[in-house]
Amino acid sequence: MLVAQYAINGLLVGAVFALIGLGFSLVWGILNIINLAHAAFIMLGAYFTWMLVEHTAIDPLLTVPVVAIILFAIGYAMQRGLLNLVMRAPLLTTFLLTFGLETLILNLGQRIWSADTRSVPVAYSGKGVIVNSGGFDFGRPGAEAGVVIPFVALIACGIALALFFATYLLMERTRSGRAIRAVGADITAARLMGIDIGHTYALTFGVSAALAGAAGSLIAMQQGFSPATFGAFNIRAFIVVILGGLGSVPGALAGGVVFGLIDQFSQAPLPGGGILGWSSLARIKDVIFFIVLLIVLVVRPTGLLGREGYR
């Protein structure tokens, strides 16, 4: 039963991680930028949801589209106003610039919203689908419960999957999506075809920021958070992308799920009462991720699916 619970948690968490990875992967694949401000966008998403719920008392789920639109605007403006200025500079320059933006935004968040832990109240939190040997039931899990699928996590997973599908349609079926893919494939040819490069870059970055913002909203509904919570998300996004393969939409989903499973199964108790005094590997989770990252990068750099994405 415990294994099934870890697996379900892993899948649910994985969908949100996949969403984070998708935005990160898009900017990396098309713009050749590692956007270290991605975590800052996730933080902004979480806090905008929190503020909207505090001030207007609307259902947190309704804040997701609002937050996505605000973050799109911020992302678009940031690329147009700042990042477009260094697009032809060496890798280190863009990396440092987004690193500076990340430092700036995360710490500004800390000054504005303080370091206190916040949470967004959700009416149906704590309830879920309870699956046990006698069928399934809805409600609040008791001590005897079997496998629990929490409603909030389930809805978050659903929204994440819907956004995945929307991004896929945007990239494959729309004129803007075609422009983005063209710029990613060959910037000179794209320019000759009359594509406005500055605008297309900004559009890509805006979409990525919107996805990060939506992910932030979904995270805010499920856990307590403070600005410091979000610093680790860049690395998680990176690992998701590496697991799934750069620039690939299905790859990001696969990477997110694998990441979620590792994340959850690391909490399983170790056999024999633990190693080095650790009862589970959750305490050294980041060490495990670093090792997984190295193995994948060295052994299979195209990701688990091994598919070429947008770039």
Add this chain to the structure above:
Amino acid sequence: MNANTVIFAIVVILGLLTARRTSRNWQRVVPLAVLAVLLLLAPRLSDNVAVLTTVFVGALLGLGWNLIGGYTGYGSFGQVAFFGIGAYAMAASIAQTQSFLGLPPVVGLLIAGVVSGLYALVIGIPVLRLRGHYFAISTLTFAIATQQLVKNLDFLGGTSGISTPIIRQQQVLFMNLDRDTYFYFLGFILTAVAILVTWLVARSKFGYGLQAIRENEDAAASMGVDTTRYKLQAFVLAAVITGVAGALQAYLRSGVSPEDDGVFQTRFNLLPLIIPLIGGVGTVWGPLIGAFAFLGIEHVLTSASGSSTFVQDWERVITGAIIVVAVLFLPRGLVQLVGSRGPKGWRVFVDNIRATRV
């Protein structure tokens, strides 16, 4: 305006004069000699010499990163790992409690350098196979992993860290130095050695090999540069300098803590990047100039606000803003202002933007 502010400003100016390109050697040797004399007299001139000691920690961090990030072009975003490892090695060597060694500090500094270097060797072999973005973000991941590992190892003190004896005064040769002066000169000597090492590397075949790797790794390899070995040597050398900086920090602060305000704090991951960036990436004098310029700005902000809480509260916001502005307008650092080639005056900033926009 206090004495330290003046010292910061003069060091930056003298550093820039030393770093500029001139046809005659004396035009650079004279400012360097004045700089050396000023720094030797600083404990007498300064109103708070402990502030200047922290600048040397920053300069060492910058000098370490500069070898791998500046000369070799492998921008490491995880130098804090080596800083922390060096600090822990030092603390474990000199601490007299529990099962620690209780060795003299000089031995501790050596051990810190060696342990950091070995750690870099082990990590560098897989990580240096990666390039560009992959390398950069792997080092970022590795820094976080290192902190988490150290925090969860009970023989290194777990979450409480290691405490070392507090130094009040120290007998050095025939002199009896007070605490602040002692640490100042320790920092001064270590920084001078690191600058000397950088200078020697920059002029050597090894240094040219590193710069060839930065400009084009495949071309360098095809010209006979043993890129794998050179990269690893640069990474290890950078880690040794960074580890010694960490050791100095541990010695200065009488111990180490693995928490987010300890030796693994974000500040020590930012300083190695921002200091060469402000001074001049891939130059001998850039890190020293950058350390005095950036930490000088912090010092002025602290003095002006009348209390240190202002800078503590806003420090990282300001750091972030400085990185953004520096990357946009002066990506090659302050030394670009004294370069003999290229545009002069305000044109420098405009041209830097023009060169890279879409």
